[in-house]
Amino acid sequence: MDIAIIVGLDVVSGIASLVLISAGLAVIFGMMKIINLAHGEFLMLGAYATVLSVSAGVNIWFAMLVIAPVFVGLVGVVVERCLIRFLYGRLVDSMLATWGLSLVIVGGTTMIFGNTIVGVSSPLGGFQVGAYQSSLYTPFLALMALLLMLIVYGVMRYTRAGLIARAVMQNPGMAATLGVNPARVYMATFGIGAAMSGLAGGLLAPIAGVVPTMGAAFIAKAFITVVGGGTSILWGLISASGLFGFINQIAAFLTTPVFGEVILFIAAVILIRMLPTGISGRFFKGRL
């Protein structure tokens, strides 16, 4: 029984971390059709911002929840102004440009901070379930993922900004005729997507190995989640994270971590073969 609870928690944490690491990518891909290959590096910048703030004496919660997203959000706006805005509608070019950007960010970070940096340890303690122990940070991550999804839903569904964003997403030409400036909406969207990646990086900092190349370990899963989910930002993300997180964690527990990864990727291939437009393309069509 205890083990069931612990494994259940692992599954929740697997789903939550997929939601967190993929959210920024989903927003940028879903709304702007830009494939951001520097997504992993945005996560890394968020983690670095957190770690460096904490070692400068900032409170860890403030560093994770405020500094990391704000900093990476600003980086995102600069990147959009200097690079991305010239590449709208040019899918391959934007992939090449963001991939180059990812190399620049990794190289620059290594040059400035070296290959090693002192990390931060997890701020919450552990807790006991029968004979098993787990980290309180796990439910905290799940809570943050849930909050993030609620905020995205609330903003998109109930605010004027969300309405404009959805309009531009559906038909930028028509939105522009009605007096919306799509360029500004794109800039804001990219910034917000980057900020979400920064938040995820900040939240992962205490439980990840913080090194300049850490983004590479997350990006494959983020892409699979977004592609598997399809273009609907919210439902696509939640359904794909739920499915892949569940499969990955259960498989890793029952077999070995190696097969956990293999089974996850097999499941993703089958899913994309059967639902080429992703889960949301089939089941949540036209929804957020």
Add this chain to the structure above:
Amino acid sequence: MKQSRRNFIRTSAIGGVALAAPSLIGSVARAQDGPIKLGSLHDLAGPLAATGEPMVYAIMLAVEEINAAGGLLGREVELINYDTQSNIQLYSQFAQQLAVRDKVDVIHGGITSASREAIRPIFSRFRTLYFYNTLYEGGVCDRNTFNTGTTPAQTVEKLVPHAMNLWGKKAYIIAADYNYGQITAKWMRKYVEDNGGEVASIDFFPLDVTNFGPSISRIQAAEPDLLLSAMVGGNHTAFYRQWAAAGLKDEIPIASTTFGLVNEPATLEDAESTGVLGSYGYFEELDTPASLAFVKAIKDRHGAQTPYVSELAAASYEGVHLWAEGVRQAGPVDRMDVIEALDTGLSFDGPSGSELIAPKTHHVTRNTFLAEVENRAWNVLETFEQQQPLDTAAVCDLEANPNDTTHYIIDI
């Protein structure tokens, strides 16, 4: 390892760029014969950069010292270093380049066992002398290759019984999923069983796993007395973090053959690393005069950001000096002459103590040490003088079979 779309693009494109831009460190020839060329293949970018950096620093230092003392046979030693960027393909490519185009006299390099097995056959084929200066799983039996790092019989054999005496008989093994981790896990199992213990399970982790939640639950379910770890790389550092976050660090202690080899104690918080046991052929904290001078020389040259100076750096430094000793004895820098000179059982007194080449195995008899992490540094507990590479010696005899090039894998 998983091949994401980005990884693929990155790998292919880096390959193209790197061809055009090898990094050359070294000095210009001045003797009539031209310099003696020493090739080096180490990762200075990508996930293994933190590992490769101190190794290259150590080789640069050794070359500098040799040249300051008048070079070898009156000729200067020129270092040609290629950055392999944590990419096995580049290892093969640069290995051929060093052997065929640069025509170097010796190559020091290779970090992971995977990279060594990619380049070792190339050097056999092109008859270029090769030094592998990394601690590894043992078993390489090749007359053209000298291995100066420690092998399991020199370290794991000390570590496992010490940990079992302290903590108990039931071990759980976790290791990186490539040849080093796979084979080291077998050695761990052997030593656990030799000491009357049992292995609950062995789990392997691909190098890009970052979420260890389910594995941590599996380990708890098995209720081991101790954890033996051969995890590798920055992503695996997250394991120790998540292990400590679950409050398990003080419940189930860890002994490791890789922890602290690169930068784990420096990266992790005190609370996440204190108490971890490790055994290597060298620790930066050793306070012998030779060790202090070695660490100071490297830190003076590379400043505050110098990564931890581990066995990898010490063995690289000692490897270059052993080779230089071979050249001095041989006279001309001919490959077979140098090998024969080294096979007379040459030795060198380096930062870790005396190192003696074992002619039958081309490994070294050297000091090894057992240490514990304390306040984010190693506290050396015990020294084992002049340990022989018995694991490889059990399967390898290059005097009887000089044409052997096998990488023997322990069979248990």
